[in-house]
Amino acid sequence: MNIKLTLPDNIIREYPAGTTLLEVSRDFAGNYQSPIVEGVFKGIGTDLQKPLTEDGSVDFIVRDTEEGMRVYVRSLLFLFLVAIKKLRPEVKIEARNSLGSALFCEITNGIVLSKYDLQALEDYMKKLVAQAEPIVYQHITKKEAEKLLREREEEDRLELLQSIPEDHLLTIYFLQDCGEYFFGPMLPDCSYLKLFELISYENGIVINYPEPGAMEELDVFVDSPKLNKMFHEMEEWSTMLKCNTVAKLNSIIKAGYAKTIIQVAEALHEKKIAAIADEITDKGKDVHLVLIAGPSSSGKTTFAQRLSIQLVVNGIRPVPISMDDYYKERLNTPRKADGSYDFESVEAIDLELFNDHLQRLLAGETVKIPKYNFRTGLREYRGRELKLSDDAVLIVEGIHGLNERISAVVPARNKLKVYISALTPMSLDEYNRIQTTDMRLLRRLVRDSQFRSHDALMTLKLWDDVRRGEEKYIFPFQEEADIIFNTTLVYEFAVLKKYAEPLLQGVPETEAVYTNAQRLLDLLSHVTPLDKELIPQNSILREFVGGSAFKEAL
Structure with missing residues (x-):
């Protein structure tokens, strides 16, 4: 008995029933520059050793992909x-x-x-x-x-x-x-x-x-001691709470102790944010600039708001400036190899103007602050003028905050660089981790649906491009941070499930990203869902699921 397979480039061939994806892949290996390492049958990623017993579509995943x-x-x-x-x-x-x-x-x-x-x-x-x-x-x-x-x-x-x-x-x-x-x-x-x-x-x-x-070559291992320390802290803390695996989280939810875990996790965030505010305060008049950077869906916006509140408690007036307002006008924006605009490049920021404004503000001068019009691609001036008082600190949030070129005119002693990311300690078991990138992608899927009118299909299609920008413009600078703050919450996987699952289920099988959607659905299938009602309104997770106390700033 033969089965009919629809292969890459719409090639249709018949194979004996029971033929494995590995055997089929050998007929197409010459079409790829990198070895085939995974098969895709009917849109679902699967082992190359899987025997095929029915008609269906077949595709392949090569090694040099995520x-x-x-x-x-x-x-x-x-x-x-x-x-x-x-x-x-x-x-x-x-x-x-x-x-x-x-x-x-x-x-x-x-x-x-x-x-x-x-x-x-x-x-x-x-x-x-x-x-x-x-x-x-x-x-x-x-x-x-x-x-x-x-x-x-x-x-x-x-x-x-x-x-x-x-x-x-x-x-x-x-x-x-x-x-x-x-x-x-x-x-x-x-x-x-x-x-x-x-x-x-x-x-x-x-x-x-x-x-x-x-x-073909092995790069020298580059240590990341600050990042690894943060991983260790979160792992030790989640282990202490007995909530470091999905199975333990499920048990906590089923036993009715979710409220306690949420309260403790949120209290840890508040304590650490307060400690950062205290560090800024303890430096007295030395620190005039706080730069906040992190990859997509790390919770930068809510973190900046909560840090600002803690600074006010300490008698410091936070003054926010958006790095987005210093984009170059569209005509001067750098382009990618395919001709599209590269908005994630540091060269997309008017570094000269931004540094000039930083220098003048910290010197006590009055500066006219621009507002970038993303619709027209032009920088506009709408009458906002800024002058820093003695008790003020500039708060700048943006993906390039750790890159020294962004604030080159400000001496190191006068600024504090904060890197934030969702470094999840959660794992399925001792050998199967839940990757940080997957947790951030789930956050982004939910947020894009809630606040940006993007469905899961659009978010998944854009994700590879987002990740390339992070690898190029954010991750190389993470060890330049003075402080690393982990925005992950040990319970969030259970909350995100309720929102992400229906979104992912809506991705059509005909789309290339369907495979990734099914992988994430399989991951989510292992966790017991949790409603968002127990989450405080100032939680970083509210930035993604809605109901944030800072919603006007989001």
């Missing part, structure tokens, strides 16, 4: 875990957070590995790569999975199974004789994982891997 790198890193982590289990089975590992193009894994039971241990682990991994050791894809029933997890005493994973239908088949992967469950497709064998290194780092190990598009 989704392709998820597959690559997931498989590299599995290879590392197998090496640990074979050579040092007493070592307990948890996958923590990304550090650029590297993954930090914490040793949770205090064992210290020497450089010789790391070399032995690396050699073992490379041996499996050289052998093209297969990563075997296998289905098991929910009951079989429950039995396996009970034997392994993995309570978090057992709890997550509650959201899965009884007749649903689960995918488990085997590398040699080590079986593991991962939330997402894996590579078919280890030969794809040729370049990596293990580095001793703090109380664990960093797995360094290549950047997408530069897979």
Whole structure:
């Protein structure tokens, strides 16, 4: 029996039923510059080892894409875990957070590995790569999975199974004789994982891997101590609350303790924002400028408002200036390679005018502040004049706030740079993290629907471009920050579910981003929903779900 497949470029071919996506991909590998690492069947991303038993559309995901790198890193982590289990089975590992193009894994039971241990682990991994050791894809029933997890005493994973239908088949992967469950497709064998290194780092190990598009060379690992410290703080705090996994969050919600977790999470935010205001106050008249930067959907607007309130409490008058008002006029805006305007480039800001105004304001002069008209692409002057009093501090929010070119005329001692992002500590289990980029994308999907009349399709289509801008203009400067503030809330995944799910379900199967929508829906399917009524009106999360006390400023 043959099945009919609609392939890339609308090619239609017949294959024997049971042919895997891997076998089909070999007929098209020459059409791509990067290796195929994942299949897409009927719009849903799936393992290349999936056998096809019915007609449908087929597409492929290559390694040098964001989704392709998820597959690559997931498989590299599995290879590392197998090496640990074979050579040092007493070592307990948890996958923590990304550090650029590297993954930090914490040793949770205090064992210290020497450089010789790391070399032995690396050699073992490379041996499996050289052998093209297969990563075997296998289905098991929910009951079989429950039995396996009970034997392994993995309570978090057992709890997550509650959201899965009884007749649903689960995918488990085997590398040699080590079986593991991962939330997402894996590579078919280890030969794809040729370049990596293990580095001793703090109380664990960093797995360094290549950047997408530069897979033939391994960049030197660049430490991000400030960012990693913030990850650690949030992980320790969420662990203390026993709310560091989706399973634990679900249990808290089902037990009726959601209100307590919300109150504690919001109190932590308020305490940390107050501490930043105190730091500015303690510097006396030295700090005249506070620059707030962060990637999309990090909560910059609400953070700036709440910081301003705390400054007023301390007797300081915050004066906001929007960096957006200093865009160059449309005629002078830089363009991308495709000819479209590059509004996210630092060159899109009139750096000369902005620095001139900063210098004059801090010198006590009166300055006429522009207002940028995004409809006409022209800068207008509508009569707003500004002069700083002795008790005033300029508050500037914008994606380029950490770039020194933005405020080059202001000495370092007279300004404070704050970087904010949603660095989620939440994970599905010890090996399956919820990525910060996914949490921010969920926030943006909900906010764009609530306040910008954008459906999920539009938001998802724009997301890759947003991410490219962040990688180029924001992330390289994050370690330049004087302070890093984490806007994540341990309960927010449950609140965002209620709003994001119907939006994602509305993405048509015919659209390329349907695959990403289905991946996010699968992620959301594991969490118990939570209503927003318990969230205080000044919460950063209100910036996305609505009902903010600062809604006029949003």
